[in-house]
Amino acid sequence: MPNTDKNMHTLSVYVSNKPGVLARVAQVFARRGFNIESLVVSPAIDGHFSRMTISCSGDPEGLDQIIKQVSKLIDVLHCVDHTFDESVVKEMGLIKIAVDSEGRSDALQIAEHFGCKTVDLTPESMIVQIVGDPAKIDAFEQMIAKYRIIELVRTGKVVMSRGQETT
Numbered sequence: 001m002p003n004t005d006k007n008m009h010t011l012s013v014y015v016s017n018k019p020g021v022l023a024r025v026a027q028v029f030a031r032r033g034f035n036i037e038s039l040v041v042s043p044a045i046d047g048h049f050s051r052m053t054i055s056c057s058g059d060p061e062g063l064d065q066i067i068k069q070v071s072k073l074i075d076v077l078h079c080v081d082h083t084f085d086e087s088v089v090k091e092m093g094l095i096k097i098a099v100d101s102e103g104r105s106d107a108l109q110i111a112e113h114f115g116c117k118t119v120d121l122t123p124e125s126m127i128v129q130i131v132g133d134p135a136k137i138d139a140f141e142q143m144i145a146k147y148r149i150i151e152l153v154r155t156g157k158v159v160m161s162r163g164q165e166t167t
Contacts, residue, residue, distance in 0.1 A: 010082045012167050013052040016075035028069045034058035038156025055157050082159050092155045093137045096127045098148040114140040
């Protein structure tokens with residue numbers, strides 16, 4: 001699903017799995033005045049490399065410069081902009097909702113509609129897990145807002161190019 005906000009960008013950065021690489025990559029964004037909205041880092045298949053998925057906001061004019069500067073860093077193998085391509089984008093959220101026995105049935109129906117999984121249930125609250133694109137999670141938050149949201153944790157975007165394209 002392509003991003004339609006011209007000031008939000010999603011980059012995939014493939015790096016050596018070494019100490020200090022994340023700090024050097026983040027510094028490039030800071031110097032250019034880009035705010036990192038979410039950051040997901042995980043080891044690649046063999047563990048010698050990691051993939052960073054960075055969602056950031058800033059002037060679209062400066063994005064090309066950031067990609068060039070990040071790509072020049074010694075431990076960066078490649079940096080790909082996925083802002084407007086047809087990639088698979090997913091995010092996971094855990095949401096703890098204050099709900100008693102009277103409102104539980106309605107809250108569970110909303111959660112079921114969005115494909116959530118209930119991962120914890122107590123007499124006064126429940127925790128649901130939701131996986132989907134960021135817009136789906138935003139919509140669920142709005143629908144469940146009639147209950148008191150006690151805590152909310154979101155992973156940030158993970159992205160993978162479709163077909164034979166490199167992520």
